[in-house]
Amino acid sequence: MDPPLSFTIPQEDFLLIHQMDRDLYKILVTDLSRDPSESMRLLAMWLWLEKVGFHNVVKNIMSLPIILINEIADESMTCLTCLTNNYNTSVFSMSSSEANDIPLLQSLIENEISLKFFLHNRVEAIQGVEKTRREVCMRAFGDIMQQAMMRNLAERMVENNNFLFGSAGPMNLQFGSVGIAAEMVQQQSNNNGRRGRIIPADERTLFVTFSKGYRVEEWEVREYFTMAYGDCIEALFMQETQPNEQPLFARIVFHMVSTIDMILRGASKVKFSINRKHVWVRKFVPKRTKTDRNILLGETSDFGFGATR
Structure with a gap:
């Protein structure tokens, strides 16, 4: 059997071809401190999607602010979980009006995609993702992965040492x-x-995502939650966009954490319909870096948010 075509390309050229993929992998494991092995599986899935007809997945993800890249990664892990846990398709039987369960990923892709796609193509997806991970990702990201794992190990050793013995x-x-x-x-x-x-603002915050093609204005979001829960909003941060572009996400800080409990009712993600436009909300959980654990929330302008109070 002939070796895969990728192995006939010199390593230097191979890394150059996958430079954007390497940059995205670095963001996941360095800026977002995500698990290196898990992140490699994410890249393998995104590259496999491109291979089967979903164009420019990596390029579109790279165009997003870092906080939204993290949300895309979380959604994509849900897709991988569907594959590895062998979910039954009946679990996801939906009416034709049911909204997409991975809205952020869908917003980046012209073709229709949902968890059903992964479930209906489970065998092909598992084989394709693993083949891409083994033949492409290990070669393209192996050096970055090794550095990240060594760095994580060193940091854990320092943290354990400080915990046991103290340090200045x-x-x-x-x-x-x-x-x-x-x-x-x-x-x-x-x-x-x-x-x-x-109660820190982080713990009183919901992350809100919108469907691409169905523009939701700030006043609509504010009006919806105010009418339902009273004067509950401390601050509302919409994604900053160009005049002809649609915001895809927002962050709502509530006065009281109990408001979030009432909204979510124990669920991890809840769908609303604001003026017949689908909106998804979930608890905002920032992923801080190990070098500066406040970087993701320090300056909202770094992530394309505009604030109104």
């Missing part, structure tokens, strides 16, 4: 600052029994 180094200062902040909050609570723990 930067890592200990980082965790020490968290302890100091918690102590200050506890002291404030003890000084005034009527006041509980200060």
